[in-house]
Amino acid sequence: MARRSRSASGPLGxxxxxxxxxxxxxxxxxxxxxxxxxxxxxxxLGLSPATVRGVLADLEAAGLLxxxxxxxxxxxxxxxxxxxxxxxxxxxxxxxxxQLMIRHQFGQVQFATDHWFRLAAxxxxxxxxxxxxxxxxxPAAARLRWLDLVAQNHLASFILVPREGTIKQGQLSxxxxxxxxxxxxxxxxxxxxxxxxxxxxxxxxxxxxxxxSARPGLDHDGPQAREAALxxxxxxxxxRTLRESDAASIEEVYSDGLLNVMEAPxxxxxxxLRRVFSALENRAYLADLLGTMSGSGRIHVFIGHENSPxxxxxVSLVLASYGRPGRAVGVVGVLGPTRMAYSHAMGTVGFVSxxxxxxxxxxxx
Amino acid sequence: MARRSRSASGPLGxxxxxxxxxxxxxxxxxxxxxxxxxxxxxxxLGLSPATVRGVLADLEAAGLLxxxxxxxxxxxxxxxxxxxxxxxxxxxxxxxxxQLMIRHQFGQVQFATDHWFRLAAxxxxxxxxxxxxxxxxxPAAARLRWLDLVAQNHLASFILVPREGTIKQGQLSxxxxxxxxxxxxxxxxxxxxxxxxxxxxxxxxxxxxxxxSARPGLDHDGPQAREAALxxxxxxxxxRTLRESDAASIEEVYSDGLLNVMEAPxxxxxxxLRRVFSALENRAYLADLLGTMSGSGRIHVFIGHENSPxxxxxVSLVLASYGRPGRAVGVVGVLGPTRMAYSHAMGTVGFVSxxxxxxxxxxxx
DNA sequence: GTTAGCACTCTCACCTCAAGAGTGCTAACA
DNA sequence: TGTTAGCACTCTTGAGGTGAGAGTGCTAAC
Numbered sequence: 001m002a003r004r005s006r007s008a009s010g011p012l013g014x015x016x017x018x019x020x021x022x023x024x025x026x027x028x029x030x031x032x033x034x035x036x037x038x039x040x041x042x043x044x045l046g047l048s049p050a051t052v053r054g055v056l057a058d059l060e061a062a063g064l065l066x067x068x069x070x071x072x073x074x075x076x077x078x079x080x081x082x083x084x085x086x087x088x089x090x091x092x093x094x095x096x097x098x099q100l101m102i103r104h105q106f107g108q109v110q111f112a113t114d115h116w117f118r119l120a121a122x123x124x125x126x127x128x129x130x131x132x133x134x135x136x137x138x139p140a141a142a143r144l145r146w147l148d149l150v151a152q153n154h155l156a157s158f159i160l161v162p163r164e165g166t167i168k169q170g171q172l173s174x175x176x177x178x179x180x181x182x183x184x185x186x187x188x189x190x191x192x193x194x195x196x197x198x199x200x201x202x203x204x205x206x207x208x209x210x211x212x213s214a215r216p217g218l219d220h221d222g223p224q225a226r227e228a229a230l231x232x233x234x235x236x237x238x239x240r241t242l243r244e245s246d247a248a249s250i251e252e253v254y255s256d257g258l259l260n261v262m263e264a265p266x267x268x269x270x271x272x273l274r275r276v277f278s279a280l281e282n283r284a285y286l287a288d289l290l291g292t293m294s295g296s297g298r299i300h301v302f303i304g305h306e307n308s309p310x311x312x313x314x315v316s317l318v319l320a321s322y323g324r325p326g327r328a329v330g331v332v333g334v335l336g337p338t339r340m341a342y343s344h345a346m347g348t349v350g351f352v353s354x355x356x357x358x359x360x361x362x363x364x365x
Numbered sequence: 366m367a368r369r370s371r372s373a374s375g376p377l378g379x380x381x382x383x384x385x386x387x388x389x390x391x392x393x394x395x396x397x398x399x400x401x402x403x404x405x406x407x408x409x410l411g412l413s414p415a416t417v418r419g420v421l422a423d424l425e426a427a428g429l430l431x432x433x434x435x436x437x438x439x440x441x442x443x444x445x446x447x448x449x450x451x452x453x454x455x456x457x458x459x460x461x462x463x464q465l466m467i468r469h470q471f472g473q474v475q476f477a478t479d480h481w482f483r484l485a486a487x488x489x490x491x492x493x494x495x496x497x498x499x500x501x502x503x504p505a506a507a508r509l510r511w512l513d514l515v516a517q518n519h520l521a522s523f524i525l526v527p528r529e530g531t532i533k534q535g536q537l538s539x540x541x542x543x544x545x546x547x548x549x550x551x552x553x554x555x556x557x558x559x560x561x562x563x564x565x566x567x568x569x570x571x572x573x574x575x576x577x578s579a580r581p582g583l584d585h586d587g588p589q590a591r592e593a594a595l596x597x598x599x600x601x602x603x604x605r606t607l608r609e610s611d612a613a614s615i616e617e618v619y620s621d622g623l624l625n626v627m628e629a630p631x632x633x634x635x636x637x638l639r640r641v642f643s644a645l646e647n648r649a650y651l652a653d654l655l656g657t658m659s660g661s662g663r664i665h666v667f668i669g670h671e672n673s674p675x676x677x678x679x680v681s682l683v684l685a686s687y688g689r690p691g692r693a694v695g696v697v698g699v700l701g702p703t704r705m706a707y708s709h710a711m712g713t714v715g716f717v718s719x720x721x722x723x724x725x726x727x728x729x730x
Numbered sequence: 731g732t733t734a735g736c737a738c739t740c741t742c743a744c745c746t747c748a749a750g751a752g753t754g755c756t757a758a759c760a
Numbered sequence: 761t762g763t764t765a766g767c768a769c770t771c772t773t774g775a776g777g778t779g780a781g782a783g784t785g786c787t788a789a790c
Contacts, residue, residue, distance in 0.1 A: 033752090035751070035752050035753080036752075036753085037751085037752075047763080047764095048763070048764050048765080049752095049764090050754095050763075050764055050765070050766090051762085051763055051764070053752085053753070053754075054754095054762095054763090056753090057753090057754080067753090068771095068772095069770080069771055069772070070752080070753060070754090070769085070770045070771055070772095071750090071751060071752045071753060071769085071770050071771040071772070072751080072752065072753085072771075072772075073751085073752065073753090145513065146511070146513055146524075148510065148511055148526065152727055155727060157727070159510075159511075159526055159532070161513065161524055161526075167524070167526075167532050167534070169532070171727065259639055259642060259643070262639070263636075263639070271628075274624055274627070274628070277624060278624070362517060362520060362522070362536065398783090400782070400783050400784080401783075401784080402782085402783075412732080412733095413732070413733050413734080414733090414734095414783095415732075415733055415734070415735095415785095416731085416732055416733070418783085418784070418785075419732090419785095421784090422784090422785080432784090433740095433741095434739080434740055434741070435738085435739045435740055435741095435783080435784060435785090436738085436739050436740045436741070436781090436782060436783045436784060437740075437741075437782080437783070437784085438782085438783065438784090
């Protein structure tokens with residue numbers, strides 16, 4: 001038989017909420033189970049330890065707290081944290097001082113766009129003391145901006161600059177030695193004809209290119225036909241590369257401060273963390289999460305067992321997407337033990353995702 | 366009084382060397398101090414434990430082995446490992462099977478050059494069970510290949526593709542709104558005039574550009590002068606960006622498998638490793654090492670205390686530089702506990718650095 | 731020069747035990 | 761009726777003690 005709540009007002013009385021909050025905030029800093037005496041001593045509750053004990057028992061019955069063993073204090077459950085995040089956490093706007101600190105850090109690398117993602121991870125890590133995560137903004141459908149081909153005997157190396165997303169560099173094996181002048185002609189032609197086209201649009205044209213190289217009346221071994229065949233092959237490769245970059249759910253996960261999490265007492269020497277790290281390297285997971293996350297701005301918190309992969313059951317994620325849906329989107333966030341300063345983490349993540357929004361606006365304006 | 370060596374032949378007899386080798390190879394796999402009995406049992410030495418004990422005592426007197434405590438077996442000292450690496454390690458060419466495995470892994474991403482560095486780190490990690498390290502090839506003096514400018518109201522974003530090294534992306538704040546057509550004119554002109562020039566050569570031309578925008582007889586607020594000023598500013602920025610990329614000692618350190626090292630019993634839950642990791646993030650260290658390392662091909666081994674930074678005294682590095690001196694060079698290697706399978710690590714590092722050489726040859730051919 | 735034998739040393743795992751922390755319950759109190 | 765003091769109880773934690781085991785160094789015999 002569950003003990004009746006001592007509170008008369010609703011499912012969780014104000015006093016119980018205050019005590020839950022005190023337990024969580026105390027546990028977040030102390031990392032040790034918190035007992036009734038410590039609570040009374042440190043948080044002016046105006047109650048005796050015995051009374052607090054009663055409330056703690058209620059909160060435990062409600063599934064918000066738990067007990068490592070009989071004679072230990074209480075620690076929050078994942079549900080307890082969830083309640084805290086939903087109802088008790090302080091305003092999640094970051095204090096102005098910290099906003100300034102972050103803006104300052106970003107100011108240091110003001111114009112080096114390719115470092116922003118890394119910096120986002122680093123900043124989140126240093127501000128929250130947990131691990132910081134960031135993905136580069138993933139474009140919805142990249143369009144070709146510019147193509148460069150460089151001859152290397154039987155190889156051509158290409159650089160493909162899309163209008164959105166990250167630059168691709170690669171090599172193409174040729175069936176015959178090709179000189180730079182021919183390659184430059186090919187690149188010029190394709191730049192002129194394919195500029196601003198998406199992978200799909202380029203794919204649609206590839207058959208025409210192949211047809212050109214095989215059209216009747218052309219000497220199939222002659223220079224014209226061979227160059228036309230080259231054009232077709234390069235176009236095909238561009239399309240494929242763009243397509244891959246569209247498909248690649250997330251190009252890369254930048255992370256920093258994993259060591260911060262390693263140091264948390266709950267993970268000391270445990271190998272739980274190993275699994276977390278390897279799960280993280282699987283970018284598909286973050287990509288999935290990104291898919292489930294609603295429009296940019298909103299902050300999503302995944303606490304402990306709320307994460308579907310078993311490896312992630314011991315950590316919490318505070319994530320926000322950024323970018324423009326339909327153009328390019330990415331994720332920034334924080335990974336830490338479930339014993340996390342959620343309020344501060346949410347504030348920081350929210351602020352950094354705002355900064356990343358500004359960046360994306362600039363990049364794809 | 367040091368005990369006289371039992372061997373008559375030279376400073377370290379053949380038998381002592383064989384036993385040292387057995388101790389090291391046993392310790393590398395067992396990670397526990399190895400005693401005389403285990404040695405006799407597992408390595409057909411044709412000697413009794415008592416005799417082996419005598420030799421072990423000699424080796425300890427010579428500073429090649431040590432004793433955690435009286436009743437424990439022997440473990441190699443850093444000097445012991447050094448001797449092993451210099452004199453006892455097997456041929457460092459990698460077995461054909463493993464060569465094939467690595468080639469296969471690289472084949473999977475055959476043409477995505479920007480992934481090679483990461484892949485090198487990953488491969489080294491998985492093949493050696495230690496942490497894999499790789500730096501991108503650092504160009505000696507990058508030359509401009511291509512510049513792209515895109516208008517964004519008061520900002521221009523630029524993409525700078527050097528003939529060597531990595532692509533740079535950034536932004537330039539303008540003093541007035543500039544349209545895309547003007548920016549394209551500027552980019553075309555600079556592409557024509559500055560192609561294949563190094564930072565130094567471009568810097569030399571910048572004053573001329575500025576002079577042009579301020580030349581007498583030109584309306585200083587007119588469109589011509591303003592465009593000339595823009596050309597000058599962009600040229601200056603290109604020079605600076607190229608210069609920075611030349612100066613940046615190492616663009617980035619790719620690493621993988623740090624968790625492998627974390628798992629090594631000698632680092633279980635210790636915070637030594639934390640310091641190692643943070644030292645690694647400081648790219649200057651690897652850059653310094655790169656400076657001290659002789660031409661590509663040769664494999665350099667830094668064992669324990671041979672590393673100058675105190676944090677690195679508990680780990681060993683097996684490194685090789687790759688690339689073409691004067692063109693572009695980088696480092697690949699392995700980091701692990703001093704208790705490392707040096708022979709195998711050296712073989713793997715040597716082979717991977719060879720692969721990276723091939724890559725650089727292709728990229729900068 | 732090599733080996734068997736043996737005393738010796740040190741670690742490690744295990745046990746016990748007392749101290750301490752914190753609980754839940756009950757009875758008294760406002 | 762809610763709050764509090766008191767108290768017995770439980771469980772962890774660290775200190776101290778102990779015996780088994782591993783491995784050495786020495787010595788005397790081969």
